[in-house]
Amino acid sequence: MTELLLFFLALVAIYLAPGPDMILILGTTVSQGVRSAIATAVGLAVARSLHVLLAAVGLAALFESQPWAYHTVRLSGAAYLIYLGWQFFRKAGDLPAQSTGATVGSVSRGYLPALHRGLATNLLNPKSLIFCSVLLPQFINPELSGVASQFAILALVLVLTGFAFDIGYALMGRWLWALPAENSRYQRAQNNLFALLMMGIGLKVAFS
Numbered sequence: 768m769t770e771l772l773l774f775f776l777a778l779v780a781i782y783l784a785p786g787p788d789m790i791l792i793l794g795t796t797v798s799q800g801v802r803s804a805i806a807t808a809v810g811l812a813v814a815r816s817l818h819v820l821l822a823a824v825g826l827a828a829l830f831e832s833q834p835w836a837y838h839t840v841r842l843s844g845a846a847y848l849i850y851l852g853w854q855f856f857r858k859a860g861d862l863p864a865q866s867t868g869a870t871v872g873s874v875s876r877g878y879l880p881a882l883h884r885g886l887a888t889n890l891l892n893p894k895s896l897i898f899c900s901v902l903l904p905q906f907i908n909p910e911l912s913g914v915a916s917q918f919a920i921l922a923l924v925l926v927l928t929g930f931a932f933d934i935g936y937a938l939m940g941r942w943l944w945a946l947p948a949e950n951s952r953y954q955r956a957q958n959n960l961f962a963l964l965m966m967g968i969g970l971k972v973a974f975s
Contacts, residue, residue, distance in 0.1 A: 774906040775928065776922060777893035781898075782932040787822060787848055787968045791888050792933050794961030795881060796940025804940060806878035810885025812926050815899075819922040822900035837893050841972060844891030847884055848969030851884065855962035892972070899925070 782789075788811055796804040829836060851882075889895055907917045943957065 769885045770906050770908070771920070771924070774902075775924060777902065778925060778928045782929055787888055787892065787965065787972075788885075788929075788933065789936055790882065790961060790964045790968065791851065792936040793940040793943065794958070794965065795884070795936050795963065797957050799857060801875075801937050801941045803878060803881040804937035805934065806881035807885035807893075807938060808930055810882040810887075811889050811933055812885075812930045813882075814886045814889035814931050815926050816922070818896045819903070819925065820894055820900045822903065823918065828900075831897075840891060841975075844888075844893070845969045845973035847887055847891050848972060849966050851888065852962045852966030852969060855958050855965060879946070896923055919950065 792804050792807055792811075795807045831837075903918060903921050906921055907914060911917070
């Protein structure tokens with residue numbers, strides 16, 4: 768139980784740190800609404816589940832032994848983050864000069880694309896896979912029976928904790944959007960800020 772608590776606290780510290788997943792959730796809420804952000808959170812949860820599965824089958828070891836594979840995925844992920852940032856810029860330009868309440872309601876449809884964005888953003892981040900392959904074994908006791916069940920429990924905690932944080936960020940994004948609900952200039956500034964953050968993370972990933 769102590770190991771599980773330490774694992775949970777480690778996840779809390781990690782999910783509190785700003786990163787592409789957090790920025791994507793906040794930006795999606797501000798530009799498209801809470802429901803689209805929740806769909807994005809579902810995509811992120813699916814991607815984290817896949818990362819755990821890939822870590823279990825040893826794909827992270829392939830990345831370590833074949834650097835070209837790691838860098839291919841890393842650069843693809845960086846390009847996708849920059850593309851998402853550009854999409855935020857475009858949405859900011861589409862906001863009308865007056866109140867944007869109707870606009871947000873009209874673009875909040877299309878939950879499947881939002882889910883795909885969450886899935887691709889996390890799945891194209893090889894550091895998430897390596898994170899799973901490094902962190903999870905630290906909290907597995909091979910001397911105890913049921914190593915597979917230990918791995919499954921940790922994986923479930925990882926995915927559910929991340930999903931809970933993503934929902935929290937979605938609600939936080941809704942609060943950020945509601946503050947300037949009648950100020951389209953401020954909303955455009957918000958979208959532009961998220962665009963810059965997303966593109967900046969993409970560039971950091973590309974050159975890291």
